[in-house]
Amino acid sequence: MAKFLNTSATNYFLEELIKGARDRLILISPYLKLNDRIKELLEDKNRLKIDVRIVYGKVELQPEEISWLNKLDFVRTSFCKNLHAKCYLNEQMCIVTSLNLYEFSQINNNEMGILIERDDDAELFKDAYEEAQRIIRISDEVRMSLEKVVAQEPPKAEEASEEGEDEEQHSKLTTSKLAQKHGLKTAEMLDKLITAGYLELKGDKHFITEKGKEAGGEFRMSKRFGGYFLWPDEIYM
Structure with a gap:
């Protein structure tokens, strides 16, 4: 009872x-x-x-x-x-x-x-x-990049100088924004990037592969939120 x-x-x-x-x-x-x-x-x-x-x-x-x-x-x-x-x-x-x-x-x-x-x-x-x-x-x-949390918070000045400027200067998108563009959840986009060979999963952490780098992907580190990935706007999957 x-x-x-x-x-x-x-x-x-x-x-x-x-x-x-x-x-x-x-x-x-x-x-x-x-x-x-x-x-x-x-x-x-x-x-x-x-x-x-x-x-x-x-x-x-x-x-x-x-x-x-x-x-x-x-x-x-x-x-x-x-x-x-x-x-x-x-x-x-x-x-x-x-x-x-x-x-x-x-x-x-x-x-x-x-x-x-x-x-x-x-x-x-x-x-x-x-x-x-x-x-x-x-x-x-x-997951590792914590992009779901980042995406839902309005960027502050110091954050804009990291992720925001990266996207503007390099015309690239974070995984969460790439997911939004395709109408997917961040986790679903991460799975697609793994399937395409751009990321690999070791334990519960994501790592960019050589193929991912060749496709234009980048790993960046934010002082506040840790690591995240940047991708070309029209990355092929």
């Missing part, structure tokens, strides 16, 4: 859920700003090579958070437009709650939640798990 959770119980069982993951962990939260304890637990799951999926829905993701997430090879992060659900699952437990995976909320807010255990409520757990999988499927995975 599902259990009611108050604020402290939600935080407690969230940690237990992360610690107890043995194969798969799904964390769905519109706002994402992890406290040190949650980061430690996720780093441990990464060392154990457990598949972790994090889905968030607001673009206020800080560069420091992005940089930290990118160091974890077995943690994949996705952006889901119009996300409002907060749901956390491993193989045996699920929490549906008002609590965002956000440091301020965990400390300051009054929250409620429901704990569902697979052994006690198999059908309810299955429904929650399938909905979580649907949200993952409609989300846009944020």
